[in-house]
Amino acid sequence: QVQLVESGGGLVQAGDSLRLSCAMSGRSASSYAMGWFRQAPGNYREFVAGAGASWSGYRIDYAESVKGRFTISRDNAENTVYLQMNSLKVEDTAVYYCAVKSSGWYLDEKDEYDYWGQGTQVTVST
Numbered sequence: 001q002v003q004l005v006e007s008g009g010g011l012v013q014a015g016d017s018l019r020l021s022c023a024m025s026g027r028s029a030s031s032y033a034m035g036w037f038r039q040a041p042g043n044y045r046e047f048v049a050g051a052g053a054s055w056s057g058y059r060i061d062y063a064e065s066v067k068g069r070f071t072i073s074r075d076n077a078e079n080t081v082y083l084q085m086n087s088l089k090v091e092d093t094a095v096y097y098c099a100v101k102s103s104g105w106y107l108d109e110k111d112e113y114d115y116w117g118q119g120t121q122v123t124v125s126t
Contacts, residue, residue, distance in 0.1 A: 002026040002115040004098045009120030014090055016124070020083040022098030022117055030054050033101050034074055034081040037110060038094035038122075045097065050107025051081060061107040066092075088124045095119040 008020040022034070035050035049072035052059040060072060071084040081098060099113035106112070 002100065004100065004115055004117035006096065006098045006117045006120040009096060009122045011123045011125065012088055013125055014088060016088050017084070017086045018088065018122060020085065020096055020098075020120060020122075022081045022083075024079045024081070024100060028076070029074065029079040029081070029100070030076040031102060033104070033107060034072075035099050035101075035107055035113060036072060036081075036083045037097045037099060038092075039097070039119075040094040043094075045110060047108035047110060048096070049083060052107060053102075056105060059107070063108070085122070088122075090124050090126055093122060093124050095121050 003025045004022055006022045031053050033053045036048040037045050038048050039045040047063050048066055049070055050061045051072045051074045069087045074081045097119045098117040100115050101113040104112040
C-alpha cells in the first residue's frame with residue numbers, strides 16, 4: 001500500500017520561500033510520476049508541478065502560474081519529492097497535495113494519479 005506524507009507547509013509573507021516535502025512509502029518512487037497539486041477554498045484542485053518517472057525520462061512540467069518561481073525535484077533514493085517555492089504570492093495560498101501515478105504521459109492530468117497525500121497548508125500573507 002502506497003502512502004504519501006507531505007510536510008513543510010506554513011504561514012509566510014509574500015516574497016518568502018518554502019520547501020515542501022512528500023515522502024512515499026510502500027513502493028519504489030522511481031517507477032512513479034510524482035506531482036504537486038493545490039486547492040484553495042472554493043476552487044478546484046489544480047496542477048502545480050510534476051516530475052515524471054524513469055519510464056518517461058524523469059520529465060518535468062510546471063503550471064504557467066508558478067514557472068520561474070517553483071522548482072520540483074525528486075530523490076529516488078529517499079523516495080521523496082520536493083517543491084521549492086520562491087517569491088511566494090498571496091494567490092499561492094492553498095492546501096498543497098502530493099500525488100503519484102504509475103502510468104500516463106501528461107503530468108497535469110489530475111484524474112490519472114493513483115495515490116494522494118493528506119495535504120499541507122500554505123498560507124501567504126501580505
